[in-house]
Amino acid sequence: MDIFxxxxxxxxxxxxxxxxxxxxxxxxxxVDFFVNDSVKIFLLLxxxxxxxxxxxxxxxxxxxxxxxxxxxxxxxxxxxxxxxIVTPFCSCSAVPLFIGLVESGVPLGVTFSYLISAxxxxxxxxxxxxxxxxxxxxxxxxxxxxxxxxxxxxxxxxLKLEYLVEDYVWKIKANCQTVDxxxxxxxxxxxxxxxxxxxIKKVFPYVLVGVAAGALVHGYAPENLLAKIAGKGNLFAVxxxxxxxxxxxxxxxxTIPIVKSLxxxxxxxxxxxxxxxxxxxxxxxxxxxxRKVLKPKxxxxxxxxxxxxxxxxxxLFNWVL
Amino acid sequence: xxxxxLGSGCPTCRKLYEVVQEISKELNLKDEVEYSTDVTKIIExxxxxxxxxxxxxxxxxxxxxxxxxxxxxxxxxxx
Numbered sequence: 001m002d003i004f005x006x007x008x009x010x011x012x013x014x015x016x017x018x019x020x021x022x023x024x025x026x027x028x029x030x031v032d033f034f035v036n037d038s039v040k041i042f043l044l045l046x047x048x049x050x051x052x053x054x055x056x057x058x059x060x061x062x063x064x065x066x067x068x069x070x071x072x073x074x075x076x077x078x079x080x081x082x083x084x085i086v087t088p089f090c091s092c093s094a095v096p097l098f099i100g101l102v103e104s105g106v107p108l109g110v111t112f113s114y115l116i117s118a119x120x121x122x123x124x125x126x127x128x129x130x131x132x133x134x135x136x137x138x139x140x141x142x143x144x145x146x147x148x149x150x151x152x153x154x155x156x157x158x159l160k161l162e163y164l165v166e167d168y169v170w171k172i173k174a175n176c177q178t179v180d181x182x183x184x185x186x187x188x189x190x191x192x193x194x195x196x197x198x199x200i201k202k203v204f205p206y207v208l209v210g211v212a213a214g215a216l217v218h219g220y221a222p223e224n225l226l227a228k229i230a231g232k233g234n235l236f237a238v239x240x241x242x243x244x245x246x247x248x249x250x251x252x253x254x255t256i257p258i259v260k261s262l263x264x265x266x267x268x269x270x271x272x273x274x275x276x277x278x279x280x281x282x283x284x285x286x287x288x289x290x291r292k293v294l295k296p297k298x299x300x301x302x303x304x305x306x307x308x309x310x311x312x313x314x315x316l317f318n319w320v321l
Numbered sequence: 322x323x324x325x326x327l328g329s330g331c332p333t334c335r336k337l338y339e340v341v342q343e344i345s346k347e348l349n350l351k352d353e354v355e356y357s358t359d360v361t362k363i364i365e366x367x368x369x370x371x372x373x374x375x376x377x378x379x380x381x382x383x384x385x386x387x388x389x390x391x392x393x394x395x396x397x398x399x400x
Contacts, residue, residue, distance in 0.1 A: 060383075061369035092331035092385070093370040095360050100369035172364050194388055289331075292360075 004040055004131075011036035030219035037132065037211045037257060042200065044131045045124065045207075049199055052123055053192035056086050057183065061097050064114070068106045073157060074150075076110035081149035084117025085142060094289045099169050108165065109157015115290070116306060117149035120281035124203055125252040129276075132260045140317070141273060148277075148309040155305060164298035206254030214257035221265050232268050238314035241271050242307060245278030252280050269321050274314025281306060323352055324396065325375040327366075330358040333385045334372035337392075341374065344393050350400075376400065 002008075014035050015021050021028030064083050068076050094115070101111045121142055130138035183191075230237040248255055259272050282303065291299055326341055328334020338356045345354050363373055366380055374382040374392070376399035382392065 062367065065369065092329055092333045092372065095329045096363045096371050097369045099360060099364050103364060168361075172361050191386065194386055198387055289329075292329075 007040050007043070008036055011039060026219045030215040033218050034211055034215040037214065038208060040131045041128055041207055041211070041257075042204070044127050045200055045203070046196060048127045048130075049123060050192050050196045052086050053195045054188055057188040057191060059083060059086060061087075061093070061100065065101055065104050065106065068101065068110055068114075069104055071110070073107055073109065074154060076107060077113040077150045077153045077157070080106075080110045080114035080153065081117040081146045084114050084149060085121045085146065086123070087114075087118045088123060094286065095292050098290070098293050099172055102165065102169060103172055107157050108162055109153045109155075111153075112156045112302065113149045113153025116152055116281065117146055119283065119286060120149060120277055121145040122252050122280040124199070125256060125276060125280050128207075128253065128256040132256060133263075137269070137273075141276065144273065144313050144317075145277065145281075148306070148313060152305050152309050156302065159301070161298050161301065164295045164301075166293050166295060169293050203253040207257070210254035210257040213254075214261040217258065217261035218264060221261070230267055230271060232318050237268070237271050238274050238311050238318070241275035241314065242278040242282070242310055245275045246282045247284070248279045252276065255279050268318045270314045270317030270319070273317055274310050277310045277313065278307075281310065323355070323375075323377055324350070325355040325357065326372055327357050327359070327363050327375065328372040329360050329363070331371070334358070337372045337374065337385050340389055340392060341396070344389070344396060348393075348396070 011032050015028060015032040016023050019031065021031050064080075064087075067083070068080055071079065098111060098115065101114070102108060126138050126142055129141050230241075245255075256276060259267070259276060263269065263272050287299060287303065290302075294302065324341060324345060326334065326338040328337070338354065342354050345352075360371070363369075363371055366373065368380060368383055370383050372385055373380050374395065376396055379399060381395045381399050386392065
């Protein structure tokens with residue numbers, strides 16, 4: 001049984017009994033769709049983001065560093081990518097994080113695996129996919145994100161590009177003693193609550209606008225609209241979707257509900273997945289911040305390999321599914 | 322007594338600096354709050370996130386919280 005069934009009942013009740021929309025009308029259907037999706041997303045966001053925040057409080061980057069030093073390379077790539085799942089990408093911390101890892105001897109490729117997985121496997125995006133598409137697609141998104149992070153990181157590591165990291169990075173010497181700020185379990189819960197509240201405040205306008213736009217497409221756009229122009233037959237659809245996704249950074253919350261409706265209208269899953277990954281992983285603010293520690297050439301190589309990885313994943317899923 | 326905010330120059334770090342300045346005024350602290358965007362200092366402390374709040378040379382908070390009361394408490398406890 002669908003665990004979200006009670007939410008559908010609630011949405012039906014709000015739409016048809018309280019707001020008095022006519023059952024079976026297009027407008028009524030769109031409103032019902034809007035209420036159902038937004039309630040579901042906010043419920044999931046609150047529960048899952050809270051849980052992830054608590055888990056995360058046990059994985060501060062200083063601990064990550066310890067786990068990643070002296071690892072066999074590919075193992076390091078995998079651990080780094082996995083830790084990246086629960087870590088959000090914070091533009092504030094990207095530079096100290098990068099320097100801290102590299103300085104303590106974590107291989108450059110492993111550091112990249114972490115830097116790719118953290119923003120790409122975005123917690124809000126994963127939650128929205130879970131709510132709107134179900135566990136299979138959410139899992140697909142997470143697994144392919146981790147796979148890209150591991151592979152791209154591994155390739156970058158093989159290329160021996162250490163000389164393209166800004167020179168000052170190698171000169172910094174950290175204090176061996178790591179600072180340990182003690183936290184009680186109540187502290188962790190409190191922080192997780194604060195974080196969740198903050199995040200929901202930040203994303204809720206996007207979610208509402210996105211779900212509303214999605215509901216309109218759902219109700220009014222003709223069936224198979226996209227199957228013709230952006231279907232599997234069109235080889236340019238995946239790269240184009242990736243390009244469109246780049247400037248939409250941080251709007252995963254608003255984008256995914258629209259994507260859901262576009263899939264209903266015939267957009268292939270792989271193309272949609274590539275699009276969502278480019279929304280979360282290829283972002284200008286992140287690139288600008290990373291420029292502080294990477295020479296332009298390395299930044300370009302990083303963006304190029306990541307883009308190719310995402311496009312490849314798009315084709316792969318279009319081909320498999 | 323000395324309060325420092327170390328950051329990487331991002332908006333969140335700036336915000337913490339402003340919040341700490343407010344608190345410092347409220348508590349009538351004489352010393353200026355110091356703001357640095359030198360990432361090297363953060364790394365040297367063995368920390369890998371930013372911003373960092375330092376009171377009397379001791380890092381008391383890593384990362385940002387919108388909870389002003391908590392920041393105030395941390396500063397008071399470590400003065």
